[in-house]
Amino acid sequence: MNIVIVGHVDHGKSTVVGRLLADTNSLPQGKLEQVREFCSRNSRPFEYAFLLDALRDERAQGITIDTARVFFKTAKRPYVILDAPGHVEFVKNMVTGASRADAALLVIDANEGIKENSRRHAHLLSMLGIRQLAVLVNKMDLVGHDEKKFRAIVSDFEKHLAGVGLKAAYFIPVVGYEGENLASRSKNLGWYSGPTVLEALDAFNEPLALDGTAFRMPVQDVYKFTASGDTRRIIAGSVESGSAKIGDELVFYPSGKKSTIASLEGFPRARVAGKLVAGGTDGFTLSEQIYVGRGELAARAGEPAPQVGTRVKASVFWLGKRPLHSDKEYVLKLGTGRARARLESVLKAVDAAELRARNDAETVERFEIAECVFRLSRPLAFDLDGLTPATTRFVLVDDFEISGGGIIRENVTADSNKARSGQAGAKFHQKAALIIVNGEGATGVALKSLESTLTEQGRTVHVLEAPESKIAEHAQVLLEAGLVVLTAAVSTKLLGELKKRLPAHAIHSVTLDARDEHSVVRSILDETSA
Amino acid sequence: MTHLDELESRSIHILREAYSSFRNLGMLWSIGKDSTVLLWLTRKAFFGHVPIPLIHIDTNYKIPEMIEYRDRLAREWALNLIVGQNKKALAEKTTFPDGTIDRLACCKLLKTQALKDTLTAQHFTGIIAGIRADEEGSRSKERYFSPRNRESDWDIGDQPPEFWNQYKTDFAPGTHLRIHPLLDWTELNIWEYIGREKIPTVSLYYDQGTGKRYRSLGCYPCTFPVESTAKNVDEIIAELRTGKFANVAERSGRAQDKDDGGTLETLRRDGYM
Numbered sequence: 001m002n003i004v005i006v007g008h009v010d011h012g013k014s015t016v017v018g019r020l021l022a023d024t025n026s027l028p029q030g031k032l033e034q035v036r037e038f039c040s041r042n043s044r045p046f047e048y049a050f051l052l053d054a055l056r057d058e059r060a061q062g063i064t065i066d067t068a069r070v071f072f073k074t075a076k077r078p079y080v081i082l083d084a085p086g087h088v089e090f091v092k093n094m095v096t097g098a099s100r101a102d103a104a105l106l107v108i109d110a111n112e113g114i115k116e117n118s119r120r121h122a123h124l125l126s127m128l129g130i131r132q133l134a135v136l137v138n139k140m141d142l143v144g145h146d147e148k149k150f151r152a153i154v155s156d157f158e159k160h161l162a163g164v165g166l167k168a169a170y171f172i173p174v175v176g177y178e179g180e181n182l183a184s185r186s187k188n189l190g191w192y193s194g195p196t197v198l199e200a201l202d203a204f205n206e207p208l209a210l211d212g213t214a215f216r217m218p219v220q221d222v223y224k225f226t227a228s229g230d231t232r233r234i235i236a237g238s239v240e241s242g243s244a245k246i247g248d249e250l251v252f253y254p255s256g257k258k259s260t261i262a263s264l265e266g267f268p269r270a271r272v273a274g275k276l277v278a279g280g281t282d283g284f285t286l287s288e289q290i291y292v293g294r295g296e297l298a299a300r301a302g303e304p305a306p307q308v309g310t311r312v313k314a315s316v317f318w319l320g321k322r323p324l325h326s327d328k329e330y331v332l333k334l335g336t337g338r339a340r341a342r343l344e345s346v347l348k349a350v351d352a353a354e355l356r357a358r359n360d361a362e363t364v365e366r367f368e369i370a371e372c373v374f375r376l377s378r379p380l381a382f383d384l385d386g387l388t389p390a391t392t393r394f395v396l397v398d399d400f401e402i403s404g405g406g407i408i409r410e411n412v413t414a415d416s417n418k419a420r421s422g423q424a425g426a427k428f429h430q431k432a433a434l435i436i437v438n439g440e441g442a443t444g445v446a447l448k449s450l451e452s453t454l455t456e457q458g459r460t461v462h463v464l465e466a467p468e469s470k471i472a473e474h475a476q477v478l479l480e481a482g483l484v485v486l487t488a489a490v491s492t493k494l495l496g497e498l499k500k501r502l503p504a505h506a507i508h509s510v511t512l513d514a515r516d517e518h519s520v521v522r523s524i525l526d527e528t529s530a
Numbered sequence: 531m532t533h534l535d536e537l538e539s540r541s542i543h544i545l546r547e548a549y550s551s552f553r554n555l556g557m558l559w560s561i562g563k564d565s566t567v568l569l570w571l572t573r574k575a576f577f578g579h580v581p582i583p584l585i586h587i588d589t590n591y592k593i594p595e596m597i598e599y600r601d602r603l604a605r606e607w608a609l610n611l612i613v614g615q616n617k618k619a620l621a622e623k624t625t626f627p628d629g630t631i632d633r634l635a636c637c638k639l640l641k642t643q644a645l646k647d648t649l650t651a652q653h654f655t656g657i658i659a660g661i662r663a664d665e666e667g668s669r670s671k672e673r674y675f676s677p678r679n680r681e682s683d684w685d686i687g688d689q690p691p692e693f694w695n696q697y698k699t700d701f702a703p704g705t706h707l708r709i710h711p712l713l714d715w716t717e718l719n720i721w722e723y724i725g726r727e728k729i730p731t732v733s734l735y736y737d738q739g740t741g742k743r744y745r746s747l748g749c750y751p752c753t754f755p756v757e758s759t760a761k762n763v764d765e766i767i768a769e770l771r772t773g774k775f776a777n778v779a780e781r782s783g784r785a786q787d788k789d790d791g792g793t794l795e796t797l798r799r800d801g802y803m
Contacts, residue, residue, distance in 0.1 A: 069663040069664070069670045069714075070670070071664055071716060078533075080714070092689075092690070092691035093689065093691070095691050095693055096673070096689075096691050096692045096693055098693075099692075099693030099694055100693075128693065128694075209531070220543070220546040220547065220550060221546060221549065221550045223576060223577060223579075225576070225577075225579045225581065228579050228608065230577075230578070230579065232577070234577055236546060236575075236577075237546075238539060238542075238543045238695075265577055266574070266577065267573055267574045267576075267577050267578045268578075269578075277531075279531045279535070279536065279539055280531075280535075280539060281538075281539045281542040281543060281546075281574075281575070283577060294550055319691055331700065333696050336550075389694075390694070390695060393694045394696075395693070395694065395696040397700050399700075399702075400698075400700040400701050400702050401690055401698070401700075402690055402691055402692070402693075402696065402698060405693060405694065513703060517553065518552070518553035518554075
């Protein structure tokens with residue numbers, strides 16, 4: 001079971017973990033001695049935290065920079081402890097650790113009390129979907145093992161947790177450095193009758209299998225390895241929930257295309273089970289050769305269908321250095337789907353640590369949690385009920401960095417938006433567009449290569465090679481026929497003429513670097529998706 | 531689902547995400563048990579095919595059986611194998627076995643430099659490697675998708691967030707990504723999986739009657755066997771479960787890791803896997 005340990009900087013997370021390792025005999029022989037010697041050689045007091053902070057940067061600064069993974073076992077089961085940094089600059093590392101956890105330990109220093117990151121981490125745990133939590137009130141020795149001090153922190157923090165939609169299963173008074181109430185019961189804390197930390201860990205539940213809910217499989221890719229003599233056209237992905245078997249009718253969203261599972265595929269073939277199950281990665285072939293690709297969400301006909309929308313209301317948490325802003329375009333990744341997303345409005349923004357709400361916010365600042373509306377460049381398929389977390393959650397990419405996460409709360413797509421792309425291109429299942437290819441890589445050969453790659457991806461493409469005086473006229477005819485048209489860089493004069501003849505939203509420019517065709521292909525696929 | 535099933539599924543998901551996201555993708559294959567499990571998972575992810583070129587950095591000091599095994603699997607599994615080598619250092623005899631430089635400098639030349647040169651020559655934008663978090667401190671802090679700049683440097687203090695099965699698949703020109711599908715596996719998981727899937731491994735991992743076997747494979751001048759009479763996969767699993775090696779680092783037979791304990795980290799910051 002994966003456990004993340006979080007809390008404010010210096011409240012003793014790494015000490016708790018280091019001591020847990022020592023008390024469960026989980027340390028390599030000599031490691032403790034080695035760290036003790038390192039400390040004495042450098043005239044520093046020994047700390048259990050140094051066991052984990054194996055990297056030099058951390059030893060030098062005495063803080064955890066990233067999430068270290070350590071392994072230990074109780075009689076009940078093995079654990080992976082993700083020691084997440086408490087320093088505010090490293091919240092993105094804390095999020096990384098916490099998102100992989102089945103349960104969390106949150107450490108609060110009894111002497112310092114509840115601090116900014118105690119509250120912020122609790123809020124983020126709630127957003128990330130962690131539902132099992134134990135709060136460790138640490139350094140009880142510094143407050144004379146006083147029950148009243150403990151109760152005061154419990155009472156205050158319970159209120160905060162309720163405000164962010166969390167409830168702690170346990171509050172445990174501990175002394176990390178001395179190991180009190182970690183693996184064994186503390187004599188100094190005789191007034192406490194609840195479980196020790198190890199007992200609390202063993203009482204947490206394993207994550208539930210999602211076999212019982214509707215079938216959901218985001219399509220990762222469609223493989224056809226013809227060059228190796230394999231003619232199977234295999235739809236591949238990880239099943240997020242539910243199950244499906246041969247003969248089941250599937251519906252792919254957002255396209256709405258339907259087909260039936262003809263065969264289940266895996267390797268070695270003899271090991272393929274009789275059905276696709278939640279958590280599995282086997283693929284399948286279809287009876288009818290419909291074109292589906294990455295980004296579609298497979299569901300079963302007859303089961304509740306996912307939502308399809310281009311405008312969503314969502315709760316988001318923002319980690320980006322620059323605020324989330326309506327002037328900027330982001331990439332929203334959900335399941336295997338991608339769309340460009342623009343912030344339309346901020347309904348409410350809350351600082352994750354203080355819970356002060358700003359109702360007049362226009363941007364979302366770093367470490368804020370907000371209710372927002374986003375408009376997407378293309379329809380995506382998603383769920384709302386939270387039964388399949390993977391299809392309700394998304395991340396936002398700012399330039400090249402994942403800068404925030406969100407959970408879709410409502411589909412607010414107006415009917416008028418659905419028909420935005422108009423009729424052109426409908427028969428090809430694509431949006432007709434003129435793609436102007438700029439850059440040093442935009443040679444005739446490269447355009448042909450781009451054409452064939454796009455054709456493989458299901459687009460109907462034409463490379464325009466007319467004399468300049470004819471280009472605008474030809475482009476108009478081809479776009480009206482629903483084609484995706486590629487042309488090399490055009491003059492300013494010609495661009496002006498193109499803009500007169502074609503709708504503005506149908507003209508796109510891309511830059512083809514000599515090497516990286518892939519990102520250009522992806523952006524063209526984004527622009528021309530039906 | 532068992533724990534091994536879950537590990538397998540996550541690794542396959544990551545391999546497919548990498549394949550869909552990067553056009554110029556390569557996978558490192560050291561011939562060792564971890565990267566061979568990774569190769570097996572790749573065959574699973576792509577339904578029996580290996581559509582990603584494999585890169586083997588041949589230091590010329592690998593144990594000969596490793597090379598025979600490599601070439602056999604490459605034939606039988608139809609692998610696209612790229613062998614990288616620092617021919618200049620070998621020709622000029624600037625290596626540890628030649629007695630001209632120390633172990634660390636030798637690793638830098640024959641492995642790190644050879645790797646960087648191979649990556650540059652092939653224009654790779656994504657490199658899949660079979661490192662595991664339980665191997666040592668710096669690897670425990672890795673991401674599944676970990677960005678490197680043009681010089682292959684790793685900025686440990688400023689790594690991107692990674693959550694909800696969404697990875698860093700967008701990257702600036704000139705940078706590349708290291709992809710680590712085996713991050714959550716332990717040494718025991720690897721052997722349990724080799725046993726379950728019947729994955730072929732080099733015989734050097736097993737005792738051949740000398741009372742010794744290799745736990746981690748590298749170049750013969752710098753790799754030493756451990757005391758063990760485990761003759762097959764089941765016996766290795768049993769041995770690991772007894773906790774016999776709980777107190778001995780897996781890479782303790784790899785001499786370049788020694789010194790101040792930060793040597794592997796020093797190598798890794800510089801581009802070593």
